[in-house]
Amino acid sequence: MKAYLFPGQGSQFVGMGKELYDNSDASKSLFERANEILGFRITDLMFSGTDEDLKQTNVTQPAIFIHSVIAAKHLGNAFKPDMVAGHSLGEFSALVANKTLEFEDALRLVIARANAMQEACQANPSTMAAILDLDDKIIEDICASINDVVVPANYNCPGQIVISGTIEGVKTACEKLTAAGAKRALLLNVGGAFHSPIMEPARMKLAAAIDATSFNNPVCPVFQNVNAMPSGDPNIIRKNLVDQLTAPVRWTQTIQNMIEHGAKLLLKWGLAKYCRDW
Numbered sequence: 001m002k003a004y005l006f007p008g009q010g011s012q013f014v015g016m017g018k019e020l021y022d023n024s025d026a027s028k029s030l031f032e033r034a035n036e037i038l039g040f041r042i043t044d045l046m047f048s049g050t051d052e053d054l055k056q057t058n059v060t061q062p063a064i065f066i067h068s069v070i071a072a073k074h075l076g077n078a079f080k081p082d083m084v085a086g087h088s089l090g091e092f093s094a095l096v097a098n099k100t101l102e103f104e105d106a107l108r109l110v111i112a113r114a115n116a117m118q119e120a121c122q123a124n125p126s127t128m129a130a131i132l133d134l135d136d137k138i139i140e141d142i143c144a145s146i147n148d149v150v151v152p153a154n155y156n157c158p159g160q161i162v163i164s165g166t167i168e169g170v171k172t173a174c175e176k177l178t179a180a181g182a183k184r185a186l187l188l189n190v191g192g193a194f195h196s197p198i199m200e201p202a203r204m205k206l207a208a209a210i211d212a213t214s215f216n217n218p219v220c221p222v223f224q225n226v227n228a229m230p231s232g233d234p235n236i237i238r239k240n241l242v243d244q245l246t247a248p249v250r251w252t253q254t255i256q257n258m259i260e261h262g263a264k265l266l267l268k269w270g271l272a273k274y275c276r277d278w
Contacts, residue, residue: 001082003263004097006068006090008249009061009194012054017067018047020074027070030103034066037107042066057121057191061089061114062107068093069103083230083263085223085254088154088195089113091244098218100237105213112209116202117245121192123201128153128164128190129174133183136161142176153195155252162188164196195248203245210238221261228253230261 020027021043035041045053046063054060068090072079079097086094092110095101101109126149131139136152139161143150148169154162163173170193174185192198215238221230224240228250231237258266 001262001264002080003083003085003258003266004072004081004094005255005266005268006084006086006093006097007064007268008086008088008090009057009064012060012064014047014049014051014054016046016063017043017070020067020070021047024074027074030070030073031066033104034062034107037104038062038111057118058111058114061117062110064089065093065107065110069096069106072097073103081220083221083223083258083261085258086225087251088225088244088249091222091225091241094222095218095237095241098220098222100216100218100222100234101213102216109206109209109213113202113206113245116205117192117194117199119205120199120202124192124198125167126165126193126196126198127167127170128162128188128193129170130184130186130188131161131163131174131177131182132186133159134161134177134181138180139163139177139182142180143173146172146176148172149193149197151196152248153193154249156249157252157255164193165198166193195244195246197246199245203242206245207242210242223254223258225249225251225254228257230257 021031031043035043042063045059081097084094084098092106096103096106140152143163146169148166150163150165150169150173152161153164178185215234218232221232223230225244226240226247
């Protein structure tokens, strides 16, 4: 069984998608359709912009989504996933891959999500930090003990959790986690506290956009970030997509659960060479 994994924010790079645009008429048509929906030529930023251009949340998220989906569609009938998952933003790419969402509808949701998150970041300055080589429970307990907003946000792999919250809360947590034995507690260069309660205003705006969007029955299950479990029910998928903005990304558990459900080959999709073994 094949599981396809779609990347989230942070996987962008200058030149992303240009090879597809230049060598596939079908791909070029989808890129141009994305430009029309966005109202500006995001392809110019993707193909020949700067790293700084691509770091803006309202550019990064649609750029990664567009690249991921078009790379998958480029395979045509050869693209036959048995299950899909996406890291944070990548969940929208996964939902196009398993036909829950149409490309245009999903792109509009990604735009709404990115803009809402950008606004939340500007309204409440906040940050994130990567914690290396410390037990999950210790990280959870220390975050809970701090009298400020700071929570585990991304369970990326065994030995790496990203925490998210106010600037002071995250700094305090980093000090305590280092004292508790973390190999490293590294502040990240991000625009805000993603997957934390600070994103509540963004969650409410995204909920309204999702309520107005049609969801289809998927052709294969999606393992969602919120609970790391498979779903084929459009109503559950909707709710989990909304909740994802303020809940942690349970990526470690997602990979483990995909393997337990029979995945033999995990393909990381939408990057420079389109796919590779996990």
